Amino acid sequence: MSRLFLLVCACCIVLAACIPPTSTSLSERLVAPGGVSPLLDGARVESLMARLPTRSGRLAGAGDVPIFWRALDPGDYALEYRYTGNPDGTAMQQVAFGIGFKTPGTHLAPRGTVILLHGWMMDGDSLMPWALQLAQAGYRTITLDLRNHGRSGRGPTGYGTREGEDVAKVVGELRARGEISGPLYLFGVSYGAATAIFAAHDLGHQVAGVVAMESFANAGRGIRDMVPHMLSARPDTWKTAAATLIAQATYGRQDLDAVIAAADAQLNLDLDSVDVTKALRATPACVLLIHGRNDHHIPVAHGRTLAEAAPHDRYIEVPGETHLSLPMRLDRLAPTVDAWFAQTADAPSQCPRAGTTLPAPASGLVARAAR
Numbered sequence: 417m418s419r420l421f422l423l424v425c426a427c428c429i430v431l432a433a434c435i436p437p438t439s440t441s442l443s444e445r446l447v448a449p450g451g452v453s454p455l456l457d458g459a460r461v462e463s464l465m466a467r468l469p470t471r472s473g474r475l476a477g478a479g480d481v482p483i484f485w486r487a488l489d490p491g492d493y494a495l496e497y498r499y500t501g502n503p504d505g506t507a508m509q510q511v512a513f514g515i516g517f518k519t520p521g522t523h524l525a526p527r528g529t530v531i532l533l534h535g536w537m538m539d540g541d542s543l544m545p546w547a548l549q550l551a552q553a554g555y556r557t558i559t560l561d562l563r564n565h566g567r568s569g570r571g572p573t574g575y576g577t578r579e580g581e582d583v584a585k586v587v588g589e590l591r592a593r594g595e596i597s598g599p600l601y602l603f604g605v606s607y608g609a610a611t612a613i614f615a616a617h618d619l620g621h622q623v624a625g626v627v628a629m630e631s632f633a634n635a636g637r638g639i640r641d642m643v644p645h646m647l648s649a650r651p652d653t654w655k656t657a658a659a660t661l662i663a664q665a666t667y668g669r670q671d672l673d674a675v676i677a678a679a680d681a682q683l684n685l686d687l688d689s690v691d692v693t694k695a696l697r698a699t700p701a702c703v704l705l706i707h708g709r710n711d712h713h714i715p716v717a718h719g720r721t722l723a724e725a726a727p728h729d730r731y732i733e734v735p736g737e738t739h740l741s742l743p744m745r746l747d748r749l750a751p752t753v754d755a756w757f758a759q760t761a762d763a764p765s766q767c768p769r770a771g772t773t774l775p776a777p778a779s780g781l782v783a784r785a786a787r
Contacts, residue, residue, distance in 0.1 A: 443676070443682065446573075446639065447683055448564060449564070456542060461542075470488050473485060474568070474569075476586075476589070477571075477581070477585050478571075478578055478582050479572075479578075483561065483569070483582050483586050484567035485561075485586060486559050487556060488551045488558075490551050490555060491551060492517065492552060493516075493552055494517045495514075495516075495545070495548045497545055497549070498511065498513070499741075499745060501744065511545065524554060525598075526554065527554040527599075527761075528599040528600065528624070528761060529557075529595070529596045529599075530550050530556070530601045531558050531560060531601070531602050531615075532547055532558065532560070532603045532608075533579075533602065533604035533615075534559070534565070534604075534608045535607045536606060538605075539561045539566030539567070540559030541566070544559075546743075547559055550753075555601070555757070556598075558590065560583065560586065562607070563579060572683055572684065573683055574683075575607070575690045576614045576635070576690065576692065577614055577685070579611040580611050580613075583602070583618075583619075587615075587619060599760075600622055601627070602701075603626075603627045604626075604627070605629045606713075606714065609629050609631035610631045610632055610635075610692050612631075613628055613696050614692070616699045616701045617696075621701075623701040624701060624702070624761055625701060625760030626704065627704045627706065627753050627757075628703055628705050629706045629707075630707050630708060630711055630714055630719065630743075631692055631719070632692060632718050633691075633693050634690065634691050636689075637688075637718070639672070639676060642714060644672075645712045694725075696726050696729070702728070702729065702756075702760040704730050704731075705722050705732070706742070706749065707719025707731075708734050708736075708738050708741065708742040709734060710735075710737060711738055711739040712738065712739065713738075713740075714739060719733065730756075756768070
């Protein structure tokens, strides 16, 4: 063990002793997470993005918060993608990917438009593989940076509520510009999945289908589940071990109820009342809920709660996948996502139900209708 690591450990012990259990400093992270925790190589993504024929800009969301968008037309981008993560989930998940085209493929009339919404402390570029995969399947894909993330502006965090309002307003602006073509779909991961459900509720019958991957069912409950797990995670390098020790020292003894109450006051929002299940029940669009059975950030109980609340939707529970690995499993999920969008294209009020066949999922997916 290095001297630097031992020094960090000693500093953490001193720091922990100085922070009272009544501290609510964690609430600042809930109000404004700050930073980005990319699961993909940022430099690699930027170099590939520079080769793509995209359009981008900023549009005003709710409260005039600037929201960054990036559109990619359908075409053959020769996406090369391979999941290389550790299947037991103990190491940082990894992918190998690239694009093989030299000049953009012929653009076709879009089958529809997919709005992609990223997770907490990510940005739209983190969903680049999905944007390319769906563009190759014939869709125009538009990634958004949610408020307080990436290239978008700052505004009160809403844990999906205010962000959903941003999406609804930006969709209207994009439609006026001619960027929305054909049926409209929403695709969200984690924080973005909750946002997708709130946005689908706000947009009503404008949305044909939704894919919501590993959403929380209730924001307050999600925070209470996620924070202890993140503080008890098993780091796999000395750098992540040091970061974990610092986080444990800074936040580990804090009362989560007091932390959430402090965040409520700053956000003018009751996080325990941010109920995704309620929005899901009132959403007319067809929603495909997907959750990893080994998810400990937002445990699978959240996915099952959402499934029980959605009598006309579908729920897929994926054995062996975690909160970090599931969004990277294009190999397991892309055919099912594409089929869901295709089957909901023209009949959002007649969602695929029990007995409706989706493509046989690979690697042991367990699929069932929401009851």
